[in-house]
Amino acid sequence: MLLALVALPLLFVLCAALQVSIDAETRSMNLDQEELLLRSGRLLKNLSLGYEPLLADIYWTRVVQYYGRRARRPGATYESLWPLLDITTTLDPKLMIAYRFGAIFLSEDPPVGPGRADQAVELVKRGIAENPDEWRLYQDLGFLYSIHLKDYQKASEAYLEGSKNPQAHIWMKVMAARVAETGNSLETSRLIWAEVYASTKDELIRRRAMQHIQSLDAALGLKKLNECSEDYWRKFGRFPNSMQELRAAGLVSGTLQDPAGYPYVMGANGVPQLDPNSTIVLDLDQGPDKLR
Amino acid sequence: MANPAIEIERLTKDYPVGFWRKKMRRSLDHLTLQVDEGESFGFLGPNGAGKTTTMKLLMGLIFPTSGTARVRGRSINDVRMHREIGYMPEQPYFYDYLTARELLEYFARFFGFNATERSERVTRFLALVGLAGAADVQLRKFSKGMLQRVGIAQAILHDPHVVFLDEPMSGLDPVGRREVRDIILDLKRQGRTIFFSTHILSDAEMLCDRVAVLVEGKLRGIGSPGEIMSVEVHGMEILFEVPKEQTLPPNIVARAKNIGNRYRIEVAEEELYAVLEQLRACEGRILSVAPLRPSLEDYFFNLVGRQKAVVLPTEVGVQ
Amino acid sequence: MSSIPGVVAINTFREAVRDRVLYNLIFFALMMIGAAILVGQISIGIERMVIINLGLSAISVFGIIMAIFIGVGLVYKEMEKRTLYSLLSKPIRRWEFLVGKFGGLLLTLVVNTSLMTLGLGLALYCVGGKFERSDATILVAVYFILLELALVTALALLFSCFTSPMLSTLYTLGIYVAGVFAPGILGVSQFTQNWAVAAVARFIYYVLPNFHNFGVIAAAAHGDAVPLALIWHNTLYAALYVILILVAASAVFSGRNLK
Numbered sequence: 113m114l115l116a117l118v119a120l121p122l123l124f125v126l127c128a129a130l131q132v133s134i135d136a137e138t139r140s141m142n143l144d145q146e147e148l149l150l151r152s153g154r155l156l157k158n159l160s161l162g163y164e165p166l167l168a169d170i171y172w173t174r175v176v177q178y179y180g181r182r183a184r185r186p187g188a189t190y191e192s193l194w195p196l197l198d199i200t201t202t203l204d205p206k207l208m209i210a211y212r213f214g215a216i217f218l219s220e221d222p223p224v225g226p227g228r229a230d231q232a233v234e235l236v237k238r239g240i241a242e243n244p245d246e247w248r249l250y251q252d253l254g255f256l257y258s259i260h261l262k263d264y265q266k267a268s269e270a271y272l273e274g275s276k277n278p279q280a281h282i283w284m285k286v287m288a289a290r291v292a293e294t295g296n297s298l299e300t301s302r303l304i305w306a307e308v309y310a311s312t313k314d315e316l317i318r319r320r321a322m323q324h325i326q327s328l329d330a331a332l333g334l335k336k337l338n339e340c341s342e343d344y345w346r347k348f349g350r351f352p353n354s355m356q357e358l359r360a361a362g363l364v365s366g367t368l369q370d371p372a373g374y375p376y377v378m379g380a381n382g383v384p385q386l387d388p389n390s391t392i393v394l395d396l397d398q399g400p401d402k403l404r
Numbered sequence: 405m406a407n408p409a410i411e412i413e414r415l416t417k418d419y420p421v422g423f424w425r426k427k428m429r430r431s432l433d434h435l436t437l438q439v440d441e442g443e444s445f446g447f448l449g450p451n452g453a454g455k456t457t458t459m460k461l462l463m464g465l466i467f468p469t470s471g472t473a474r475v476r477g478r479s480i481n482d483v484r485m486h487r488e489i490g491y492m493p494e495q496p497y498f499y500d501y502l503t504a505r506e507l508l509e510y511f512a513r514f515f516g517f518n519a520t521e522r523s524e525r526v527t528r529f530l531a532l533v534g535l536a537g538a539a540d541v542q543l544r545k546f547s548k549g550m551l552q553r554v555g556i557a558q559a560i561l562h563d564p565h566v567v568f569l570d571e572p573m574s575g576l577d578p579v580g581r582r583e584v585r586d587i588i589l590d591l592k593r594q595g596r597t598i599f600f601s602t603h604i605l606s607d608a609e610m611l612c613d614r615v616a617v618l619v620e621g622k623l624r625g626i627g628s629p630g631e632i633m634s635v636e637v638h639g640m641e642i643l644f645e646v647p648k649e650q651t652l653p654p655n656i657v658a659r660a661k662n663i664g665n666r667y668r669i670e671v672a673e674e675e676l677y678a679v680l681e682q683l684r685a686c687e688g689r690i691l692s693v694a695p696l697r698p699s700l701e702d703y704f705f706n707l708v709g710r711q712k713a714v715v716l717p718t719e720v721g722v723q
Numbered sequence: 724m725s726s727i728p729g730v731v732a733i734n735t736f737r738e739a740v741r742d743r744v745l746y747n748l749i750f751f752a753l754m755m756i757g758a759a760i761l762v763g764q765i766s767i768g769i770e771r772m773v774i775i776n777l778g779l780s781a782i783s784v785f786g787i788i789m790a791i792f793i794g795v796g797l798v799y800k801e802m803e804k805r806t807l808y809s810l811l812s813k814p815i816r817r818w819e820f821l822v823g824k825f826g827g828l829l830l831t832l833v834v835n836t837s838l839m840t841l842g843l844g845l846a847l848y849c850v851g852g853k854f855e856r857s858d859a860t861i862l863v864a865v866y867f868i869l870l871e872l873a874l875v876t877a878l879a880l881l882f883s884c885f886t887s888p889m890l891s892t893l894y895t896l897g898i899y900v901a902g903v904f905a906p907g908i909l910g911v912s913q914f915t916q917n918w919a920v921a922a923v924a925r926f927i928y929y930v931l932p933n934f935h936n937f938g939v940i941a942a943a944a945h946g947d948a949v950p951l952a953l954i955w956h957n958t959l960y961a962a963l964y965v966i967l968i969l970v971a972a973s974a975v976f977s978g979r980n981l982k
Contacts, residue, residue: 116974
């Protein structure tokens with residue numbers, strides 16, 4: 113008995129140590145390649161024998177873990193994300209979080225997601241069909257059209273449709289109008305992302321939304337600095353060589369840091385840029401070259 | 405002084421009882437006894453006295469609450485002790501799917517015999533217990549009596565020095581019982597120590613050098629059979645037949661019981677010859693005259709009755 | 724003198740073989756493999772992959788069922804039927820008995836799994852005609868299944884020492900399922916904000932037997948190679964964990980009063 117008391121903890125520790133190395137090996141082996149043998153949501157639903165909600169929960173967990181694991185590996189692809197979401201929402205059409213998750217992450221470009229906004233739209237539309245009273249789904253639809261598909265007409269229609277629901281936020285009506293006018297403006301995009309951030313509790317989504325907001329804020333900041341830079345050119349006949357010059361000329365005030373806390377730097381030809389060490393990633397279509 | 409084959413010292417076993425398992429029932433209370441080598445020792449007691457508990461403790465099937473025991477100098481905790489002993493449990497049960505021969509071969513393997521020796525022994529002991537014909541029949545087809553015989557065979561096939569038998573006669577027909585008695589006597593002749601439990605007085609009388617009497621977990625007496633069981637003759641029993649034409653004297657008729665023309669009467673020792681004379685006068689044919697002995701149940705009843713006045717039943721409470 | 728556990732093991736093996744239920748299970752497993760061939764015909768182009776997937780899954784599932792079904796009765800039956808009475812009076816230590824029981828059932832499972840693997844090989848041959856080098860992963864997958872079975876058997880044996888077959892089945896299945904979803908448990912510890920939950924989840928992750936380690940069926944279906952280091956580490960892990968469980972079982976059983 114004494115032997116057991118000593119041996120058992122020791123053996124547990126040894127096993128745990130082994131587990132660590134096994135984890136490393138299975139990772140390198142790509143063992144979590146999540147083969148989905150059954151891709152048909154309908155087939156699964158029929159096989160569920162009444163346990164659809166439970167299965168839906170299990171599949172939802174798989175969605176989150178699948179995405180979480182993939183996102184941390186460089187060069188990862190997300191082929192199974194759509195089928196997993198498809199199955200989840202087929203099993204439980206009322207799982208709202210799945211639609212939002214799909215809307216946000218299916219549409220994200222690599223390396224953050226598969227970049228399939230079209231699949232995301234299909235997913236959200238299915239959600240709307242099953243849950244016509246959920247106005248938030250229209251918000252997601254509008255989000256997809258304006259941010260990713262750049263179809264501001266359809267985006268406006270989506271927001272409008274959603275705003276018809278008496279419980280809808282007044283924001284929906286505002287956005288319907290705004291997006292039609294200034295769909296491609298940074299401010300509008302920021303408003304959309306801010307609403308996503310405010311209206312969801314899921315940590316992954318909030319994190320991603322915040323990343324976009326910061327990115328947009330940085331872009332806005334750069335845009336303003338660019339205007340100051342052009343002012344400087346008009347005044348002094350050349351572009352400023354540094355931020356200090358701009359400040360010395362009294363053309364900027366306040367903080368000159370990006371939302372991550374890194375100072376903006378002045379690039380060639382007076383084009384303001386992010387600090388190379390900054391953790392902020394500008395979305396491709398908001399890069400510095402777009403400013404001119 | 406012969407070496408003690410079995411030494412039991414203050415062996416005690418408590419069982420938790422009740423829903424919360426807090427109260428303890430003492431099934432064996434500080435048993436102390438010694439069995440010498442070559443002795444044939446009987447362990448007597450009514451059902452539930454603790455005989456099987458004692459055997460199980462000695463075999464290591466259950467563990468004592470306190471106390472120790474040694475067999476041939478080795479503690480009962482020592483696995484090597486088991487090389488020198490054989491055990492036949494009460495109402496033995498073996499693996500259904502094996503044949504008798506396979507079972508004995510299996511058990512024989514634990515003692516390190518080589519294949520030839522094993523085979524020879526198994527055949528020999530199967531014959532000894534009268535199962536030679538059923539050697540290759542699966543055990544699930546065996547009757548209770550046959551299982552009993554297998555039980556004995558597996559207990560002795562490795563020639564142990566000490567043999568423990570728990571109720572070896574139970575479930576056997578008279579022929580079987582005689583065979584088992586013969587086997588035990590044979591083992592005794594070979595100089596082995598035998599420790600067997602029974603509740604049949606006459607078996608104990610015939611086979612044992614000494615007996616111990618266990619009642620409600622306590623040792624009540626130990627000694628030779630004669631010492632222990634006071635030969636209290638309660639009277640005499642006469643079995644007789646009377647031809648139909650004859651009439652019996654009224655005092656006999658009043659006290660005799662009959663089936664057909666066979667009669668049985670119990671008389672006091674003093675009246676024996678007078679009654680016999682009466683029967684001779686009626687031309688009665690005497691079938692048997694025997695002393696009336698108390699049955700073991702009477703005997704124990706007596707014991708328990710006597711002790712109840714002195715000591716209250718044990719129930720050890722546990723905090 | 725042959726080892727005592729070995730003697731018990733051979734006897735346990737003999738009992739399992741004479742238990743007719745086993746044959747039904749093997750029959751069903753082989754049928755599954757046959758069905759896999761049929762299914763393979765439907766999904767054109769990936770017949771081999773489907774056969775390997777379904778075949779290995781069938782071998783795994785039926786192996787687990789057998790391990791649990793027989794395992795939970797290993798000690799319990801002997802205690803209930805009192806066959807242990809005469810056995811334990813022989814010069815055998817209680818742990819030797821346990822190890823022997825474990826070995827016997829494991830041997831049974833190895834034999835059965837081998838038979839089923841042969842069936843799988845036959846099925847592949849019927850469909851494909853030849854074997855490729857990458858098929859070696861199938862053998863690795865079968866080996867890993869055996870490691871899993873060893874763990875499940877040990878667990879069933881442990882519970883068999885102190886509880887009824889029904890409860891033993893529940894507990895063993897429970898731990899097995901938890902062990903298969905082990906990465907999910909680790910995931911909880913990584914995604915939660917609550918540090919207490921994260922710590923507990925992490926602890927559970929390392930204590931539970933991680934059956935996910937052995938899941939290389941997908942790799943076998945794709946013909947991917949399994950790194951030798953993983954084979955070695957998994958073997959070591961399984962061995963250590965089995966020893967752990969058997970030590971625990973011995974501790975429990977050695978102090979147990981038989982009824």
